[in-house]
Amino acid sequence: SVCSNQRSVRERVPPLLTDLYQFTMAYAYWRAGRHQEPAVFEMFFRDNPFGGGFSLFAGLNDCLLFLRSFPVFVDTDVQFLRSVLPPNTDPAFFDFLRGLDCSAVTIRSLPEGSVVFARVPLMEVEGPLAVVQLLETSLLCLVNYASLVCSNAARFRLAAGHQRRLLEMGLRRAQGPDGGLTASRYTHIGGFDLTSNVQAGFLFGIPVAGTIAHSYVTSFNSLEEVWPQVTPSQWPHVSIDIISLTKGWLRRVCELMGAEPGKIREGELAAFVSYAIAYPQNFLPVIDSYSVGCSGLLNFCAVALALCELGYKPVGVRLDSGDLCRQSIEVRRVFRLCSEQFSVSTFNSLIIVGTNNISEESMAELNKKENEINVIGVGTHLVTCTKQPSLGCVYKLVEVRGRPRMKISEDPQKSTVAGRKTVYRLLDHTHPALLAGCTLTCYPLGGDNSSVSVTPAQVTCLRKEVFLEGQVTEPLCSAAETRAKVQSSLQTLHPRHKRLQEPDSYTVALSEKLRNLVTELQKDSNSDSNFLLAN
Amino acid sequence: SVCSNQRSVRERVPPLLTDLYQFTMAYAYWRAGRHQEPAVFEMFFRDNPFGGGFSLFAGLNDCLLFLRSFPVFVDTDVQFLRSVLPPNTDPAFFDFLRGLDCSAVTIRSLPEGSVVFARVPLMEVEGPLAVVQLLETSLLCLVNYASLVCSNAARFRLAAGHQRRLLEMGLRRAQGPDGGLTASRYTHIGGFDLTSNVQAGFLFGIPVAGTIAHSYVTSFNSLEEVWPQVTPSQWPHVSIDIISLTKGWLRRVCELMGAEPGKIREGELAAFVSYAIAYPQNFLPVIDSYSVGCSGLLNFCAVALALCELGYKPVGVRLDSGDLCRQSIEVRRVFRLCSEQFSVSTFNSLIIVGTNNISEESMAELNKKENEINVIGVGTHLVTCTKQPSLGCVYKLVEVRGRPRMKISEDPQKSTVAGRKTVYRLLDHTHPALLAGCTLTCYPLGGDNSSVSVTPAQVTCLRKEVFLEGQVTEPLCSAAETRAKVQSSLQTLHPRHKRLQEPDSYTVALSEKLRNLVTELQKDSNSDSNFLLAN
Incomplete structure (x- = not known):
């Protein structure tokens, strides 16, 4: 069944099925010689859907099939792009596009079917700046509705x-x-x-x-x-x-x-x-x-x-x-x-x-x-997910050339958390303890900046590498396997987070190290822009 | 552009992309020797979307492209259907499926891009009972969202x-x-x-x-x-x-x-x-x-x-x-x-x-x-049409073997109007009068069964034949042409029906003749079922 699905990936997600600005940005990166700079984007959503306490992450398989069949710019695609992009676009850019592939892209992701929460980085996409930027719309399109409707089904x-x-x-x-x-x-x-x-x-x-x-x-x-x-x-x-x-x-x-x-x-x-x-x-x-x-x-x-x-x-x-x-x-x-x-x-x-x-x-x-x-x-x-017909996953730049990047918006909700991350889930004593507990300090997101101490019975690292050098590195799960994963993942979640109305919110927190990075960048950002005076 | 789109119709709407009951019903019709009986379905929706006073009809072109490329049952389709249908299904039915086409199907429809209203029959699908039944899900799927999102765009x-x-x-x-x-x-x-x-x-x-x-x-x-x-x-x-x-x-x-x-x-x-x-x-x-x-x-x-x-x-x-x-x-x-x-x-x-x-x-x-x-x-x-993410077009049987059919539900909203229809739009004096006015009696739907008299300045017949003997009989419009049609169609509508909040409702009414047919069928239905006593 994975194969039948795969055959139609190019037909289902043609290379031009993306927002125009992905191409204009790719061109500008290319023009500035920055297209090969190593960059990292991450995908997350800001609120659990349906006023709920959790969501399910789905669409990863479709993303991997899409990445595997990328690139796919054929003559007619390029001709059309030429007609749409400004006439002064350097023709050599189109040769670059034709040569594009995902052989330098690495994806680290939560498994498909995992219980997830607002602000958890679901997927990390690492690779050449122009390439990972170009992937944005397709990956969001494949994850947003899949995760939304899967979560809706779980609520039903x-x-x-x-x-x-x-x-x-x-x-x-x-x-x-x-x-x-x-x-x-x-x-x-x-x-x-x-x-x-x-x-x-x-x-x-x-x-x-x-x-x-x-x-x-x-x-x-x-x-x-x-x-x-x-x-x-x-x-x-x-x-x-x-x-x-x-x-x-x-x-x-x-x-x-x-x-x-x-x-x-x-x-x-x-x-x-x-x-x-x-x-x-x-x-x-x-x-x-x-x-x-x-x-x-x-x-x-x-x-x-x-x-x-x-x-x-x-x-x-x-x-x-x-x-x-x-x-x-x-x-x-x-x-x-x-x-x-x-x-x-x-x-x-x-x-x-x-x-x-x-x-x-x-x-x-x-x-x-x-x-x-x-x-x-x-x-x-x-x-149609009547109660909330879209999820709102976003895809944000967190690192370029090894430097953490961060959007420090006037709207705090729209700010991002800089840098590459490891995503852990801390399990309490009601779950089998595999690791000896040790006390951690962490900083809940959306809180008042104060820290909390936790002593988990078990710590699980949630993400793993699923795509490397153009290849899918984990077996693609069937729908039945992912369905089983959903049920087992939901079972690890306390019922108070699964209430359909007014659930208790699950705490997502930054480690002390990540918290320090964010604070430092915010400080820097208030002081690093005085070039005009210095000039 | 129509051609590029057309190429992928089979890929986009594969023959198995339908509800299973279309196949089980087709088999039952076939088994009873009724599959070739002439039948007529019509498509309509029961409420204008978004609490509005109008809707736009869209998706017709996609339907025509789909019909033109029908039938498409290949070996793997048939093998899968065999595995899904009950084991006692007569194998000859699958030969019938392989031989299916739309050469006996006729479609009469409003033009794509027309302003339409709740209860107006948008499209009439005539043909062999088993074939026109099989088309239901695909046609609804192609019309529902297209019309909904087009109407949403018009409201924006x-x-x-x-x-x-x-x-x-x-x-x-x-x-x-x-x-x-x-x-x-x-x-x-x-x-x-x-x-x-x-x-x-x-x-x-x-x-x-x-x-x-x-x-x-x-x-x-x-x-x-x-x-x-x-x-x-x-x-x-x-x-x-x-x-x-x-x-x-x-x-x-x-x-x-x-x-x-x-x-x-x-x-x-x-x-x-x-x-x-x-x-x-x-x-x-x-x-x-x-x-x-x-x-x-x-x-x-x-x-x-x-x-x-x-x-x-x-x-x-x-x-x-x-x-x-x-x-x-x-x-x-x-x-x-x-x-x-x-x-x-x-x-x-x-x-x-x-x-x-x-x-x-x-x-x-x-x-x-x-x-x-x-x-x-x-x-x-x-x-996503947040305010109302689905339109709810339905596809109802109105005639079999020349006999009008009607669903007389206990829920009056779910009852249908029997028989084939001609759909007219009556234009008032604010529009150029092409026909001499004559007074008509008609019966508004959703009213108290009383009649109203109208003297239109102009009467337009809204539907025309768009598909006959397997062929599309009208030129397929480009997106730009249909877009122009939408604007000209909206211009004929009085602003009071176009108000986004609490619009005046546009009257959709039955002719005297159709009203008499409906009354007669309702009467019949109360008296024709005494077979058990007579036996």
């Missing part, structure tokens, strides 16, 4: 609890085809079990699900449209009049429930019978095209009982409107009643799928209320 | 007024690479002038813009990094010591403004000089990396005055943080002062670009306040 998973299965079905509401595919991949990684997106199943091995839509139900008008009306059974040489059989069951179901046969939709029954003939082992219709209680549920029971009589196991129903909890309880009650009354134990294991514009809030509410829903499908709010 | 344009130029720069915040490309295309169509996305310039002919980021500025530390320090001038055999020249101007600027030279950032000056050497005709730096008033603006003026002295025309500045209005006024004041003091008329035509997390609200506010901003760049809020 936390809201849903661990028992229910979650189905992603947002393709039609995503930002076009590739947005939908990306959503399917990273929501699976974030904790969803299934997708409706067949291509995501094909490329990433995600289990796919789906049966019928309302249009299938409304396309039928009468039982005359059912064909073949006489169906071969599981047993050779035995044919079944499926319609008579179903009608018989429908009569018994109506009697059992005291239902009015006059309100039952014939077209809906025809659709269900027809679908059952096509997929007798996979019968799971949507039952609210007209009325669940007056028609859909009765029709389902009739067809499902007929299937049971023929030796098949119907699967369940889907509810797509109204109060899902209340309806699911009623549906379950009827299933149990049928099971007892008609002695069909299969009816005890029917599943109920709920899909109705589910948001994180309605998921959490649903999880608190009594209900009988086994599978929940989420589309719009999952893939 | 309305908020900004017509004088300012608008730059789209959201690639890094979109749903991955293709989401960003789609955003660039459709925000241009919706009214943006420029994009930062080079690939969008390449594919769609959108003017691209961009110069430098903060990282370029912070990568410089001292004037020693500027190279070549002695620059060839416009005139042959004349070399200029650009640094001395700039320092001289900086001293004069500081004197003029009473500024403290000690607060000026040498690295920033070095960056500006370096960029000016690379692009003397295109000098437009970002001036708030440190402090606009204490450093960035002074450095800009010094370099720009040096460029003027050398016979070049500097372009302007970019502000990327803080109160853009207030700063732009101060910057303009300084430009005017320099122009007068140093007699450089070029300083009267410098442009100010503002970029700082602009939303529709902040754009509207900015437009009300005094300011001197000429170009506004918008990223996140534009491409």
Whole structure:
């Protein structure tokens, strides 16, 4: 699956798919002879998304596939760039662009699927100044949405609890085809079990699900449209009049429930019978095209009982409107009643799928209320991340020619932390202690500049080298492996940081050494600019 | 440009990029021998996005390119589908899939770029039941986001007024690479002038813009990094010591403004000089990396005055943080002062670009306040459509085998309007009257079922056939043509419907004939289902 994905990297992230200023800056660096200067950028975001206490880091695999297939400037690219850049651009610059590659780029990164926090440097990109600058937009584009939608999926998973299965079905509401595919991949990684997106199943091995839509139900008008009306059974040489059989069951179901046969939709029954003939082992219709209680549920029971009589196991129903909890309880009650009354134990294991514009809030509410829903499908709010549709990862210069660089903005939120860093996570005593504890002094970010002392039970170094000399140096994880990583990474996090509303914030701090560097640079910056007076 | 885009349609919308239930339904139709039945679906949305009074219809071109390249089921697709569909699926179905094409599909549609409203049927898709069902997800995916982001761009344009130029720069915040490309295309169509996305310039002919980021500025530390320090001038055999020249101007600027030279950032000056050497005709730096008033603006003026002295025309500045209005006024004041003091008329035509997390609200506010901003760049809020990140177009069955079909839901909002339709727009006397007026009776949707009489000055039939027998029957419009269509279409709409807040709603109504059909079907549906009693 990694290979299938890889084939389309050049098509998916063409070399011109970047902001123009990356090229104008590359030219200016080249013109000043600075393009080969060693430089280091780092990627981080300033706030956890959705008002949450954590985020998940995703998109690294896509970045590595992109880097591996870089450079890719072909004639038409260069011709177009020439037409866009000012006419006085030195033609030799385009030869430089054609010769570009990532053989001098090194990436150190947290693993894909890690729990991360605001201000943690996720990825460090080291290499020639012009090259690592050129990578900015593509890397941000590949990480921002992947991490956002993965984090969103993890929140839906936390809201849903661990028992229910979650189905992603947002393709039609995503930002076009590739947005939908990306959503399917990273929501699976974030904790969803299934997708409706067949291509995501094909490329990433995600289990796919789906049966019928309302249009299938409304396309039928009468039982005359059912064909073949006489169906071969599981047993050779035995044919079944499926319609008579179903009608018989429908009569018994109506009697059992005291239902009015006059309100039952014939077209809906025809659709269900027809679908059952096509997929007798996979019968799971949507039952609210007209009325669940007056028609859909009765029709389902009739067809499902007929299937049971023929030796098949119907699967369940889907509810797509109204109060899902209340309806699911009623549906379950009827299933149990049928099971007892008609002695069909299969009816005890029917599943109920709920899909109705589910948001994180309605998921959490649903999880608190009594209900009988086994599978929940989420589309719009999952893939578009309604609560916060962008993450805001940034890519900032932290070192050039071995000198730490820092943006000292008038807006303190926009200031950066200079220099290359090692990123540690300190684990407390509730986790297995692998290292003897020793006390560290560190300076929480966003605090009042005072220090705190911590004695971790274990210290983990979070980043490792994943790309060196044009090569990916760690095996690329499958979606399933990264999905497992997400769950294990989330398990190391205390529940107070995982609360969906008003979580406790996780402390991200600078070491004493890094803190001293930052202080020194701020001091320098107030004194190193008097060249004008000296001149 | 259409051709370049077309090449990647198969790659962009692969045949498996759809919801699984499209295949399971197609199989069930096929199994029941109904797959060739003539059917009609229509596409519409139920609410105008962003609480607005209108929307724009976009994505049609992409749909047509997709339909033209359909079918595309290759061996690996079919193998995967076999592995996903239930094992009892008849193998002959896969032969049917391989033979699928759109030669029997007809599309009638509003033109791309039209102003549209909730409940207006945008596109009608007619063809064999199984084929037109299979198209659902792809067509919705191509129309939903395109229309949404195009409408969003039009609202930003309305908020900004017509004088300012608008730059789209959201690639890094979109749903991955293709989401960003789609955003660039459709925000241009919706009214943006420029994009930062080079690939969008390449594919769609959108003017691209961009110069430098903060990282370029912070990568410089001292004037020693500027190279070549002695620059060839416009005139042959004349070399200029650009640094001395700039320092001289900086001293004069500081004197003029009473500024403290000690607060000026040498690295920033070095960056500006370096960029000016690379692009003397295109000098437009970002001036708030440190402090606009204490450093960035002074450095800009010094370099720009040096460029003027050398016979070049500097372009302007970019502000990327803080109160853009207030700063732009101060910057303009300084430009005017320099122009007068140093007699450089070029300083009267410098442009100010503002970029700082602009939303529709902040754009509207900015437009009300005094300011001197000429170009506004918008990223996140534009491409992610923060206010409402999905449109919710749906695709509903309205006719099978010549019989109108209708979903009569318990939720009236979810009911559909049966039957094929002709879509008219009635224009009033403020528009040129081409037809003699005659009085019509019609029934507004969402009303109390009462009729209204209207005497339009002109009646326009909105939809036309755009796809027939596998061929696109109308010329595909370029982005520029569709962009013009958007503006002319918006001009026919009364301002009260274009208000961004609490607009008057535009009436969408059924004709008497269609209204009668709907009433009849609702009546029928209450009486035609007594088959169980009769049996």
